[in-house]
Amino acid sequence: MMPALPSTPTTQRNDPCPCGSGKKFKHCCISKQTLQPANNTDLITLFQLAVRSFERGQLDQAATEFRKILEVKKTHADAIHYLGLIDYQQGKTDSGIALLVRSLTLDPENASFLSNLGAAYNETGRFKEAIPVLRKAIHRNPEYANAHSNLGMALQHAGEFDSAISSYRRAIALTPNHANALYNLGVLLFSQDQFSEAIITLLKVVELVPQHADCIFHLGLLSDKMGDPSNAIDLISHAISLASNQPIYHLNLALIYDKKGMPERTIEHMKLAAALPIPHTATILGEIGLLYAKLGRFSEALSYAKEALTLNSELLSGHLALGLTNYATGHEEEAIAHYQIATKLAPNNATIQSDLLFFLLRSRKIDDQALFNAHLEFARTFEQPLKKLWKKQSNSTSSDRKLKIGYVSADFCDHSVAMFIRPILAHHDRHDFTVYCYYNHTRQDAVSQELKSYADHWRPCLQLSDDELFAQIQRDEIDILIDLSGHTALNRLLVFARKPAPIQITWLGYAGTTGLSSMDYRFTDQYLDPPGMTDQFHSEQLIRLSASYTFGLHFQPPEVTPLPALSGQAFTFSCLNAHSKISDENIALWAEILKRTPGSRIMFGNSEEEAVQHRLINTFASYGIDASRLILKPRVTTYDFLALHQSIDVALDPFPYNGGTTTVLATLMGVPVITLSGSRTVSRCGAGIMGAVGLSDWVATSPDQYVSIAIKYFHDLEALSRIRQSLRDRWHQSSVGNPAAYTQEIESTYRQLWSHWCSQQTQKAPEK
Structure with a gap:
């Protein structure tokens, strides 16, 4: 904002009088x-x-x-x-x-x-x-x-x-x-x-x-905002050349570089913003802290956010930065506390509310009913005012015509969700279905290009407002619209809340309800959501498929190697999941396993950040486990991530927020996963994956049983080796590893849901 500066009163003899009379x-x-x-x-x-x-x-x-x-x-x-x-x-x-x-x-x-x-x-x-x-x-x-x-x-x-x-x-x-x-x-x-x-x-x-x-x-x-980040970079760089002492210029340039997946340039401009020899406002410090948190630079994020909050204890960006940092490093209660403050500071910000729901989903401090109520409150706040936009759908009610299917996601790129949706897009029957992909991100990579080739219509939509995307979907006359995000980052739930399509389904991205009455169904399976266990905590009707997912990489994975422990290597457990899922309760149980399996060790992934390393080392030390038994691996490419399993004997699933993609990849590489199931969908992901490959006996229902499974296979390497050598075949023989058959099941379900909707419209039609 550039304020108008006070103007000079006009006082020359022949000029108009400044009093406004119109006279000289x-x-x-x-x-x-x-x-x-x-x-x-x-x-x-x-x-x-x-x-x-x-x-x-x-x-x-x-x-x-x-x-x-x-x-x-x-x-x-x-x-x-x-x-x-x-x-x-x-x-x-x-x-x-x-x-x-x-x-x-x-x-x-x-x-x-x-x-x-x-x-x-x-x-x-x-x-x-x-x-x-x-x-x-x-x-x-x-x-x-x-x-x-x-x-x-x-x-x-x-x-x-x-x-x-x-x-x-x-x-x-x-x-x-x-x-x-x-x-x-x-x-x-x-x-x-x-x-x-x-x-x-x-x-x-x-x-x-x-x-x-x-x-x-x-x-x-x-x-x-209009989807041209390259031109944005040129313009903001030009602004910096004209006024290099503006930290907000560098900060926003850093944000754009971050969206383009250019971390080096992002950090360069964040450092330039911070290094300017002018007093930094709380806002600038908070924004720098928030961006560092999003980049996974948690030590810097903590430093800037705390300094910002000392200047302004009600600074939104400061609380968001500390919330994200605490969440990512496994301190869920602190994360929730900061986000609860943030929601009070910005009560109409749906993104912040979604983030808080995502954090609450993994918390043991909130029961299932209270969690469901929180999702319903989101709907009351953000969906209810939009119901005035709901109109009778004009789609043709022919039940056997070619259907238009729309998928909405920010993850049509090198992201875990893409591994699950890729085989569906690749195997869709183009005779019966026209596929639209609404891509809510600017990132372009080899995966996004491949997915684009599978879509009949590819719609970049990050730059579109909710109203604009709603209108686009209606112009496309989508019959069935599928949300692949839930309450995860860059979701478009407020578009779904406008009800642009006759049938709306949530799937894959979020292991729980959206809370929206506009979302008709959620795809799941009998393992994730056993009948009668979670139905009452969903605003959607649950559709139980043979499995909740199929899976497909865009490259050939490394080979499954012999069991490392049989080759003289120390028995190696692992948890390669995001550290946001690793609670202190998990570490306590894993420390007990290490104590009862002499000479064993445990490998962690994504552990290059100093704050993460300190937390793991110090927490394990508090349970008597020396740092020498911890293997801390940095973030690596997906291929190298898979190759890590060639040195792992057994994987340990975090709880109550189970792994998803990480567990699938472990089984693909022959590494079985011990998982602890609970009553909430998010705590049954491991049960679903292990059940799909015929290893339900690796699903524990108590912490003691979890430890017992680990000890059993530590002492029975031959049995563990047989499982390792059979797991990839089990994987391919299941519906998870047969994407063509699974896609046919999905399409059959789409057709059944569409026929049901058409029959409802016929019943609602007035008599002539």
Whole structure:
């Protein structure tokens, strides 16, 4: 936001009078200043000299000259007003505003005085005081463009956006080249998602002021929003070349590099933002901390976020940064506490609410009913107001026609979800189904290109608002729309809440309910959701398939090697899951296993971060396990991740938040996984995967049984070796490893659900 600076009162003899009368100055208010010269001083000449000094930026000299005028006439309103402007511009805002107010007591109808006072109120955040002052200025002179522009700013900050836009437009109508009004209007239109008009408006500013760094910066943000990150990078880089001391420029450039998957450039600009030799606001520190948290740089995230919160304990970004950091390092209760604060600070932010639900999903401190109620509260807050958009679907009710299927995800790239949806997209019957993919990300890689080749229609949609994506899906006439995210990152649940398709299904991305009444079904299986166990905690109807997923890599995996422990290697357990899933309770149980299996060790993945290493080493040490028994591996490529299993004998599943992709990959590599099942869907993922490959005896129902399974196979290497050598075949023989058959089952289910919907529409049709 660039505030309109206080303008200089016009005081030349032949200029319009600043009081707004429409008369020339010499025929109006000049008479108020014309006195008999004192000590042979021509008061008017001295006033004009003072104004020229002010306009040249010689503020101290101008102040001296204006004070000489007041020695002659203490009630000289213009001199007092100018002294107020000088104090204000020199940083003495309180005394400056006091003088501006005093000048108005002498000349209360002066439109210029009123507008300048309103602008000063704006700059000092006193927007409610500015509004009546500026409206009075406009009443005195309806064609005063600066007053309209200043009023626009006051209204904007007061949340009266439509009125603010009208004021800016009026200022521009009066003065088409009013750069401040154009800039502020462009930024406001941007904030209201009116992107096209915002771009046109801001481009006019650049025509007027080619070196306007803030304007170029916002054009960069708009380019990113419109799906052109490369142009955004060019524009923001240009803004930095014009004003390199703006940390917000570097920070936003870092965010764009992060979205493009360029961590080195991301960190470079974060460091540049932090290194600028200016006092950093809490906001900047908090945003840097939040971005470090998203990058997995948790030590830096903690440092910046804590410093930010010492400056402002109610800083949203600070609590989000600490929430994400604590979540990622396994401190779930601390993460939940920070996110609960964040939801109070931003109660209408659906993304933050979704993140909190995702954290609560894995917490043992909340029971199943309370968790379900939290999801229903999300629906009451965000879905209920959108139900007015629900309309009778106009899709053809022919039950045997070709169906349009839409998949919505931010993970159509090298992401675990892609491993599960890839074989479905590849095997869809194009004779019976037209496939649309709505991709809610900008990342492009080999996986996204492959998935794009399987889709009949590929729709990048990150830059689309919820209303725009809703309209696009309706134009596409989608029959069945599938959400692959649930309450995970970059979900589009608020689009589903608008009910753009007749049938809506959630699947794969989130092991639980969305809470939305607009979501008709959730795909699952008998292992994840045994009949009667979780149905009552879902807003959706559960559809139990033979398995909840199929799976397919986009490359040939490494070979399954002989059991490492039979080759003389120390018996190796592992947990290669994300550390956000590893609770202190898990570590306590795994420490017990290590104590009862002499010489064994345990491998962890994704452990390059110092905060993660310290937590593992210190927590295991508290249970008497030396760091020498821990193998800490860094984040690696998917292929190298699979190859790690050639050194692993048995994998240990975290609980209550079980692994999903990690467990599937372990079984593919011949490594069985000990899992502890619970009553919640998210704590039964391991049971589903191990059941699908015929190893239900590896599913424990108590911590003691979990330990017993580990000890049993530690002592029976021959049995463990037989399982290892058979697991990949078991995997391929199951529905998990037969994507063609599984896709046929999915398509048959789609057809059944569609036939049911069509019959319902026929029953609802009025009799003729």
